[in-house]
Amino acid sequence: MSERYDIVTVGSGHNGLVAAAYLAAAGKKTLVLERNAWFGGGVVTRELTVPGFRHDQHSMAHIFIQANPLLKNDDLGLRAKFGLEYVFPDVPMMSVFEDGATLKLYRDRERTCAEIAKFSAADAEAYRRLADKAAGYLPMILASVYAPPAPLGPSYAMMDQSREGRELWRYMQMSSHDLLRDWFEHDRVRMHFARVAGENLVSPDEKATGLGVFVFVGFLEAYGIGVPVGGSGRLTDALIACIRSHGGEVLANSDVVRVRVANGRATGVETRDGHVYEAKDAVIGAFHPHDLAGLIGGLPQEVVEAAEATHISEIGCITLHAALNEPLKFKAGDDVSAAMIELLPTSYDTIRKSFDRLRYGELSEYPLVGLGSLTMFDPSRAPPGKATMHAWDYVPYTRADGRSWDDAKASYVERMLTHMGRFIDNLDSNNIIAWHSDSPVDMERTSSSFRRGDLHGIAATTYQYGAHRPTPDLGQNTVPQCERLYLVGPFQHPGGGVFGAGRAVAMQLCGELGIDFDKIGGRAR
Numbered sequence: 343m344s345e346r347y348d349i350v351t352v353g354s355g356h357n358g359l360v361a362a363a364y365l366a367a368a369g370k371k372t373l374v375l376e377r378n379a380w381f382g383g384g385v386v387t388r389e390l391t392v393p394g395f396r397h398d399q400h401s402m403a404h405i406f407i408q409a410n411p412l413l414k415n416d417d418l419g420l421r422a423k424f425g426l427e428y429v430f431p432d433v434p435m436m437s438v439f440e441d442g443a444t445l446k447l448y449r450d451r452e453r454t455c456a457e458i459a460k461f462s463a464a465d466a467e468a469y470r471r472l473a474d475k476a477a478g479y480l481p482m483i484l485a486s487v488y489a490p491p492a493p494l495g496p497s498y499a500m501m502d503q504s505r506e507g508r509e510l511w512r513y514m515q516m517s518s519h520d521l522l523r524d525w526f527e528h529d530r531v532r533m534h535f536a537r538v539a540g541e542n543l544v545s546p547d548e549k550a551t552g553l554g555v556f557v558f559v560g561f562l563e564a565y566g567i568g569v570p571v572g573g574s575g576r577l578t579d580a581l582i583a584c585i586r587s588h589g590g591e592v593l594a595n596s597d598v599v600r601v602r603v604a605n606g607r608a609t610g611v612e613t614r615d616g617h618v619y620e621a622k623d624a625v626i627g628a629f630h631p632h633d634l635a636g637l638i639g640g641l642p643q644e645v646v647e648a649a650e651a652t653h654i655s656e657i658g659c660i661t662l663h664a665a666l667n668e669p670l671k672f673k674a675g676d677d678v679s680a681a682m683i684e685l686l687p688t689s690y691d692t693i694r695k696s697f698d699r700l701r702y703g704e705l706s707e708y709p710l711v712g713l714g715s716l717t718m719f720d721p722s723r724a725p726p727g728k729a730t731m732h733a734w735d736y737v738p739y740t741r742a743d744g745r746s747w748d749d750a751k752a753s754y755v756e757r758m759l760t761h762m763g764r765f766i767d768n769l770d771s772n773n774i775i776a777w778h779s780d781s782p783v784d785m786e787r788t789s790s791s792f793r794r795g796d797l798h799g800i801a802a803t804t805y806q807y808g809a810h811r812p813t814p815d816l817g818q819n820t821v822p823q824c825e826r827l828y829l830v831g832p833f834q835h836p837g838g839g840v841f842g843a844g845r846a847v848a849m850q851l852c853g854e855l856g857i858d859f860d861k862i863g864g865r866a867r
């Protein structure tokens with residue numbers, strides 16, 4: 343059986359959907375094929391525990407997509423026509439320390455400074471300067487994240503031409519720890535920013551991660567954290583509604599096992615159940631670099647070898663979702679309210695050592711637990727008066743004790759709950775109605791992007807960043823010697839996270855097809 347489309351997109355992750363939605367809106371006959379029985383990849387909300395409780399299985403904080411013209415200008419009408427709605431908590435992120443102290447990062451800079459001044463007046467002043475610098479860098483960062491990456495050589499040469507550029511280069515090469523030690527004197531303040539930078543699955547001591555601090559501060563101040571009303575998956579729902587409204591199709595249970603190539607050009611795909619879907623114009627695929635050779639025959643050997651040599655983070659993620667009878671009661675008091683809440687020890691070195699242990703494939707002694715209880719801001723996610731919790735921790739993919747994660751997951755969840763009990767009074771069997779956990783192994787089962795529990799597909803390190811993400815061959819979202827095949831995924835520029843990066847692929851493809859990208863959606867931008 344063979345069906346014919348203009349564009350076939352493999353994978354219904356938000357990046358594939360974003361690319362497909364622009365092309366469908368441009369009038370292309372578009373098909374999206376998803377292997378899972380559900381849509382959305384890392385942007386999905388499901389009743390994982392009991393009916394009535396909606397859990398964001400993976401991403402919950404929509405940060406980086408807020409500045410994407412897809413949402414900022416509502417290019418495709420996701421907000422105006424397709425029901426996407428966000429709330430933005432005043433406090434995107436806060437640290438709760440084990441002794442009951444707290445530190446909030448507000449969108450309002452002066453309120454953040456007042457929080458930091460509880461620990462150090464000098465650090466409050468330093469934050470003012472750091473946030474100023476972050477706001478200065480933001481336009482440049484925004485210009486680079488929603489478009490195909492600029493080649494590295496000219497970018498570095500440009501940086502080297504000015505004092506500001508050279509300073510930026512220096513920050514880029516530093517670890518977050520190097521940077522935080524230079525900027526702040528108080529351990530708690532350093533730890534607060536080190537932990538949020540660690541959400542990129544990197545230790546604060548990892549070199550070449552320093553810029554992350556500026557990126558987080560710049561984005562969080564300017565845009566905050568968007569909490570989608572009804573759950574993260576509402577973004578997926580809106581994109582699918584948009585594609586269908588333009589005559590496109592989105593199919594589940596369709597596992598693509600082969601990209602068809604003729605005369606050096608992608609011409610369609612084959613699914614495991616024997617369907618062939620022809621693509622007149624292009625195939626877009628959420629293909630992890632380690633899977634490329636298995637899906638596409640005849641690629642140059644050096645391209646395949648470089649793709650297979652890409653590194654995955656040693657830090658895997660484990661999540662715990664709970665349906666709760668009542669909202670969480672923090673020992674630190676009722677004032678604990680933020681989209682993202684980090685549970686931290688009293689000494690900064692404790693978390694640095696936790697990250698170190700992971701580097702050696704061991705469980706961290708002090709769990710690195712963060713959580714969100716988004717019913718605080720969006721009660722529609724649970725029955726009246728009830729609540730949800732989404733907690734995460736970092737673990738090695740392969741356990742040093744030889745146990746499989748399927749076997750050891752429940753006991754690890756107990757460990758997480760016991761640890762969280764130091765911060766929260768009511769995390770007991772009276773309050774927890776039911777829980778669901780995804781180990782790093784479960785995570786890669788839900789999407790081939792989340793290989794070994796790496797939320798970013800491949801590690802967020804400089805040698806696999808920008809135009810070299812995942813490799814220099816594949817960094818422009820295209821595949822050598824296979825025309826009209828485009829790549830989307832967290833392993834492509836600008837990396838893991840809800841960025842809506844599929845927009846850059848739609849731009850590239852429109853250029854190739856002679857479509858005026860700026861007119862898509864009926865608006866000249």
Ligand SMILES: Cc1cc2nc3c(=O)[nH]c(=O)nc-3n(C[C@H](O)[C@H](O)[C@H](O)COP(=O)(O)OP(=O)(O)OC[C@H]3O[C@@H](n4cnc5c(N)ncnc54)[C@H](O)[C@@H]3O)c2cc1C
Nearest residue numbers: 353355356357377383384400401402403598791831839840
């Ligand atoms: C636990 C967790 C928490 C996270 N939290 C956040 C957060 O709070 N904020 C944030 O910004 N980011 C977060 N992230 C990262 C973010 O979710 C991802 O980077 C993002 O969703 C990736 O989107 P994507 O479309 O590129 O890929 P994916 O979402 O991985 O989508 C790829 C899709 O393609 C499908 N697919 C792949 N191959 C095939 C094939 N051959 N045939 C058919 N279908 C195929 C997969 O099944 C999948 O559905 C989190 C990730 C995880 C795992």
